[in-house]
Amino acid sequence: MTKTSILIDEELKRTNGNFSKVARALGVDYFALKDRQNRLNSQTRATGIHPAAGPIPDDITVLGRAGFQQNVVAVKRQGDSWPERFSAAIADARAKYDAGTHEMFQTSDNGWVIQYLIPRLKSAGRRQFFSSLTEYAA
Known part of the structure; x- marks a missing residue:
């Protein structure tokens, strides 16, 4: 140098x-x-997907961002599909999002994708996002 x-x-x-x-x-x-x-x-800068270290923790909230840890509903490794064990939680989150009572968002950190569900202070009214997709419709 x-x-x-x-x-x-x-x-x-x-x-x-x-x-x-x-x-x-x-x-x-x-x-x-x-x-x-x-x-x-x-x-x-490393390119591509950064692999997550270790197995999915039993307490997935530890992967969440500070202030949002209580809102974590599911985690997965970047590039993978959502693990089957989170199917019910994700389906419930999608229903709440479509009902307009909650917001959903994702973050990625250290090779993990973290799905959050946050209650709205005021309902947004019924939405048609996940319910309009045939692969998610109940």
Whole structure:
């Protein structure tokens, strides 16, 4: 690593990644700095699906994001289908979503896809999303 690279990295840490401040402080071209960082990021970034480590935990809420752990209804590995053990929970979540009483969303983290179901403060009224799909209709 060159002295310039070390200086740039130190300055990026000091400015919390502010390219404009780094370029001004070190007298380097802003766009060249952005290009350098994009090249470094593309070289170091892993591509594809990151495998989840270990089996699905017994308490799936530990995989949920802080503040939403109590709303986790199902988890799966990225790229896999939903495990059979979550079929009933997912069907119930879809019915509640279509009833307009809950919202559903997913996050992915460390190779896991986490499905959440959050009650709405005010009902949205009946919706036709999952119930209109023939593969999910009861």
